[in-house]
Amino acid sequence: ISLHVLFQELITVVTCDGRIIVGTLVGHDQVQNLILNDAHERVYSDDEDVEKEPLGLYMIRGDNVVLIGEASEWKDDVRCDPLPPIQQQIS
């Protein structure tokens, strides 16, 4: 599957620690390492509106990627608990 269709698009990335990062995809490789331009993190909480933390030019290592989607309309007044992290298997 190629991520090249998303090249230069505004995308949403969910990471293994439960963070949601939005940015423009400017680079990627076969293991889903990503480079995002003008990235920001959307921090959700139960008691406050969405906090947007600017990150600038950001690189995400593919190991930590959960899902990649096209960003569309965002509601900033959503209040909820943050996404759970991916439970790592203990072997």
Place this chain on the structure above:
Amino acid sequence: LQHCTPPPTTGTPKQESGPRMIFYSFFKTLVGKEIAVELKNDVVLTGTLHSVDQYLNVKLLNVKVVNAQTYPQLCSLQNCFVRGSVVRYIQIPPEHVDTELLQDAARKENAASTKK
């Protein structure tokens, strides 16, 4: 800022038959069908299977978050790429699966691998 271009696809040939390709081949037969994907972070997505690769990475179209009340953050998603390593379950409608064929293929593969 110079835009990064993705590297050209490497010359390594893809292994399309043999061990561990049964499920990749199986999922290829489900392209275009509606499936549910449960991730290890408890998010459940339903959508149409657009494509799958050898790592069982999955691309879904017309995505809906099943547990939208618990996880409203992802409701504006339409199409998404899901990394195979974070999938816990994939739910498939039974009418799209020939379980006997799958069992046979798995049995043959098992027999072949125990002979080695």
